[in-house]
Amino acid sequence: MSQEKTAAAPSRHASVGTAVPVTLIPGDGIGPEVTNAAKRVLEAAGARIEWHEHIAGKQVFLAGNRTGVPQETLDSIASTRVALKGPLETPIGYGGKSANVTLRKLFETYGNTRPARTIPGIATPFSHRNIDMVVVRENVEDLYAGIEHMQTPGVAQCLKLISQKGCEKISRLAFEVARAEGRRTVTCVTKANIMKLTEGMLKRTFEAVATEYPDIEAQYMLVDNCAHQLVRSPESFDVLVTTNMNGDILSDLVSGLVGGLGIAPGANLGKHAAIFEAVHGTAPDIAGQDKANPTATLLSAVMMLRHLGQFEVADKVDKAVALTLEKGPRTGDISGDQPPCGTQAFTDAVIANLGHEPEAWVERNYKPLVLPDVTSNPVTVTPKSRRTVGADIFLESGQDAQTIGKRLEELAEGTALRLKIISNRGTVVYPPTGAPTDCVDHWRCRFVLRDAEADLADVEFFELLTKVTTEYRFMQIEKLYEFDGELAYTLAQGED
CATH class of the missing domain: 3.40.718.10 (Isopropylmalate Dehydrogenase)
Known part of the structure; x- marks a missing residue:
């Protein structure tokens, strides 16, 4: 780390x-x-x-x-x-x-801490439970970075930015809070089963940081299950650490319990x-x-x-x-x-x-809280190898998926890239799957290298982009990378 x-x-x-x-x-x-x-x-x-x-x-x-x-x-x-x-x-x-x-x-107050404990004299449905926990919430990134765009007149986007550095700082802070307050467990709460790269980064970073705190038990829980268990057995929680929006919601829930x-x-x-x-x-x-x-x-x-x-x-x-x-x-x-x-x-x-x-x-028995001092270097992860394997081009069009797909295949002829799939709100719609997807005018068009061992050059991508934009309006592009031989992007629902 x-x-x-x-x-x-x-x-x-x-x-x-x-x-x-x-x-x-x-x-x-x-x-x-x-x-x-x-x-x-x-x-x-x-x-x-x-x-x-x-x-x-x-x-x-x-x-x-x-x-x-x-x-x-x-x-x-x-x-x-x-x-x-x-x-x-x-x-x-x-x-x-x-x-x-x-x-x-x-x-850069990256860590929001919200303690909650049962207070005698305040009547709630949980007054008889011995609730005593702290929610440690990442405070400056995630969806709350507030980076939003109207992609088409009817489709909005909010960027969910999660950094390894942010995950390391908030994970370390959670363990230090536990030590300062004599607590025994820290539970990392994410939605990493769905958002494997963003929410998953907190899970992976938390697990790496946890090895440096052998005196504290590290646990993991999905956020929906956490909300469920907070209502069923709130007294079983000690320190929760989570991303910005999850923490905003859960900390208010926890406050309501007490x-x-x-x-x-x-x-x-x-x-x-x-x-x-x-x-x-x-x-x-x-x-x-x-x-x-x-x-x-x-x-x-x-x-x-x-x-x-x-x-x-x-x-x-x-x-x-x-x-x-x-x-x-x-x-x-x-x-x-x-x-x-x-x-x-x-x-x-x-x-x-x-x-x-x-x-x-x-x-x-409270002790002084020790804040982590993570490197100020913007680069905290350096892969041994990287390769550009394709690109997603996001298009606005009122055409149907079949019309768009066939025309993009024609436009890609003679370039280093081929159309692999088109997805609409995350679901593959071209090649046709038979699913009755209700489409909007926002299409993610995934192009991959014809030569599976090559490394895509910018000039090759711009050649394709120039052809595509002669007929279609684009609003966003995303390069597709492999870092250390692993895919650095997720697959659409239905993509193999």
């Missing part, structure tokens, strides 16, 4: 009595209320924090900044390398990306910065009404304190929040049969409970 060394994540630990600079982004909607609650509790608990407050989100978009994050905020995070953030709103019609995505991308997004903390971790945030939305319908539940932000602040090495303060706040939830009062979203309290009253109760022990609470 490509790891050069392992570096401790908390690079800005404070010595006793020294305050650590932290960027605070209050956010939108209920954000200022819940982040103010966190500030009050951390100050009362004795946290050594020097807050540097900056803005992001709605007001920035409305001021004309399409990223939602002003340069002053970016500079602050680059300097402090730690941020606590309230929820941010992306107003409809402003900006290209959400401010949340902007922050994750610009600071009480919902109002109590779900989160951290976005990277080599250059760590951004801690509640994962719920801005809740504009209750903003400014003293109704917001600050629990998720408080627990995110607990994660931040551990990242900064302030473990005693973190444990004190963690227990105070747990005791408050156990005994009450609670905000309206989790009050159950008790009268609901407001944000301020809940915060006051947490402060009053500092230094006291909750009754039904299993304490976990």
